[in-house]
Amino acid sequence: MSVSKHIRNILPVILSIIFALMAWQVTVQVTQLPRFILPAPMDVWLRFLKSLADGSLLYHTGITLSEIILGLLTGITFATVTGYVLAKSRALEKVLSPYLVASQAIPVVAIAPLLVIWLGDGILSKVVICALIVFFPVLVNTVVGVRAVPNALYDLMRSIRATRWQILLKLELPASLPVLLGGLRIGATLSVIGAIVGELVDAEEGLGFLLQLGDFQYDTSMVFVAVFMLIALALSLYGVVTLLERRFLNWQS
Amino acid sequence: MTTSKSILTVLNLSVVFPDSNGGLTALENISFDVAPREFICFLGPSGSGKTTLLRVLANLLQPTAGQVHFIHHQHPKIGMVFQQASLMPWRTVLDNIKLPLELEGVGEVKAQNKAREMIRLVGLKGFENSLPRDLSGGMAQRVGIARALIHDPDLLLLDEPFASLDALTRERMWMELSRIWQAKQKTVIMVTHSINESLFLADRVLVLTQRPGKIKLDVEVDLPRPRTDDIRYTSHFGKLAKKLRGAIE
Ligand SMILES: Nc1ncnc2c1ncn2[C@@H]1O[C@H](COP(=O)(O)OP(=O)(O)OP(=O)(O)O)[C@@H](O)[C@H]1O
Numbered sequence: 218m219s220v221s222k223h224i225r226n227i228l229p230v231i232l233s234i235i236f237a238l239m240a241w242q243v244t245v246q247v248t249q250l251p252r253f254i255l256p257a258p259m260d261v262w263l264r265f266l267k268s269l270a271d272g273s274l275l276y277h278t279g280i281t282l283s284e285i286i287l288g289l290l291t292g293i294t295f296a297t298v299t300g301y302v303l304a305k306s307r308a309l310e311k312v313l314s315p316y317l318v319a320s321q322a323i324p325v326v327a328i329a330p331l332l333v334i335w336l337g338d339g340i341l342s343k344v345v346i347c348a349l350i351v352f353f354p355v356l357v358n359t360v361v362g363v364r365a366v367p368n369a370l371y372d373l374m375r376s377i378r379a380t381r382w383q384i385l386l387k388l389e390l391p392a393s394l395p396v397l398l399g400g401l402r403i404g405a406t407l408s409v410i411g412a413i414v415g416e417l418v419d420a421e422e423g424l425g426f427l428l429q430l431g432d433f434q435y436d437t438s439m440v441f442v443a444v445f446m447l448i449a450l451a452l453s454l455y456g457v458v459t460l461l462e463r464r465f466l467n468w469q470s
Numbered sequence: 471m472t473t474s475k476s477i478l479t480v481l482n483l484s485v486v487f488p489d490s491n492g493g494l495t496a497l498e499n500i501s502f503d504v505a506p507r508e509f510i511c512f513l514g515p516s517g518s519g520k521t522t523l524l525r526v527l528a529n530l531l532q533p534t535a536g537q538v539h540f541i542h543h544q545h546p547k548i549g550m551v552f553q554q555a556s557l558m559p560w561r562t563v564l565d566n567i568k569l570p571l572e573l574e575g576v577g578e579v580k581a582q583n584k585a586r587e588m589i590r591l592v593g594l595k596g597f598e599n600s601l602p603r604d605l606s607g608g609m610a611q612r613v614g615i616a617r618a619l620i621h622d623p624d625l626l627l628l629d630e631p632f633a634s635l636d637a638l639t640r641e642r643m644w645m646e647l648s649r650i651w652q653a654k655q656k657t658v659i660m661v662t663h664s665i666n667e668s669l670f671l672a673d674r675v676l677v678l679t680q681r682p683g684k685i686k687l688d689v690e691v692d693l694p695r696p697r698t699d700d701i702r703y704t705s706h707f708g709k710l711a712k713k714l715r716g717a718i719e
């Protein structure tokens with residue numbers, strides 16, 4: 218992609234951000250709302266610089282990010298392994314799927330307090346909440362992806378005496394990768410929600426903790442900073458998945 | 471053909487696919503022997519079970535009844551060309567062709583060189599790095615042929631490999647296949663719809679009946695080799711062709 222084309226692609230995004238900031242500023246000026254209800258963009262920016270300078274922002278972002286990544290990895294690992302087994306065995310799918318579907322009727326938000334009670338208010342409970350919220354969409358996509366591998370290609374692999382392991386690595390994995398990455402895309406976004414839900418229940422650190430602290434202290438600018446940080450995290454994860462898709466799925470038109 | 475010197479014996483083979491009304495019989499009571507280095511063609515109407523037979527021989531499908539015996543009771547190394555090219559869409563032409571070597575653990579450099587050699591053989595030079603989505607049907611089919619030959623199999627199973635090629639390329643592939651078959655001493659079992667093709671290539675042509683497939687005719691093709699284009703104007707060729715045409719419903 219040429220530089221000018223790149224600029225043309227992101228120009229609308231930049232313009233819309235500038236427009237939103239202006240609208241925000243105008244709202245603050247016109248309504249004259251107190252700062253603890255709606256801080257101005259500049260207040261938030263200064264609060265951002267301050268929390269960056271004293272190191273608190275990066276520290277808490279780091280905590281939340283590690284919860285997300287650990288939760289995502291755990292969730293993906295369990296989901297793909299379970300999904301693969303379910304995709305391969307109709308019998309097992311029949312036995313397990315009622316439980317899996319029923320488990321989806323329980324919102325993770327509702328059992329988050331339980332998990333915090335059981336696992337403590339540290340990082341572990343958040344990782345587990347993250348993993349649980351990521352589990353189902355990745356599982357479903359794994360089953361769909363593996364089932365969609367063309368039979369003709371299984372025939373090919375078996376005609377040249379591929380081992381189970383070779384079939385997994387050289388056929389099933391690449392063939393189902395588009396659907397798997399689709400699941401990861403959904404999972405990545407959900408994992409941010411999972412971590413925050415866990416932190417809002419009870420935590421001593423993390424962006425959710427920062428958010429609540431700001432709330433208690435009427436430091437609304439701080440709340441905004443934390444929210445923007447969360448958005449940045451979600452977008453970055455989304456970006457990573459997009460990069461993976463560009464790198465590994467360029468064979469798709 | 472005596473059993474003792476055959477590389478492959480098929481005995482009373484039947485294949486029934488389960489369906490809603492008592493099963494669909496694709497093949498019924500098929501028996502034949504294949505001698506080492508023999509080139510056999512199967513002719514038959516659509517749906518007579520030709521693909522099904524190849525799938526049984528490749529050990530991709532368990533027969534409902536009957537047996538397939540290979541010499542020394544071990545399954546030979548197989549190269550198969552499928553009716554649909556069956557390429558991996560995420561692999562380039564070169565990577566598709568070298569897949570069998572990869573599975574055998576052949577080193578990357580050696581595998582690539584061998585794949586390039588095969589690419590030249592099937593006339594796809596310049597398309598090494600193309601993806602299957604950018605190939606025509608005939609080109610994809612040639613990738614499939616190159617892939618079937620690359621790991622030097624003992625038994626070649628070819629399912630209408632030249633169906634989507636133009637006449638000129640097809641005849642060039644006939645020559646190449648004849649040459650490879652004679653040079654490398656392979657056994658070939660090939661399915662085709664073309665009487666000309668079968669007479670051009672085969673030692674023996676077997677004709678299957680309309681479903682359920684049974685062997686209707688088993689003809690030795692005693693035309694001299696190497697066979698060139700002129701052979702089709704000989705009276706013997708004409709006689710054989712007429713016999714085959716008469717057998718195909
Ligand atoms: N996996 C399967 N399940 C059920 N029926 C099948 C299956 N494979 C083939 N058949 C049936 O078996 C019969 C023979 O099929 P086959 O593909 O072997 O025919 P063919 O001789 O190769 O035909 P063509 O010349 O059109 O390729 C057909 O009626 C087909 O519908």
Ligand SMILES: [Mg+2]
Nearest residue numbers: 520521553629
């Ligand atoms: Mg067929």
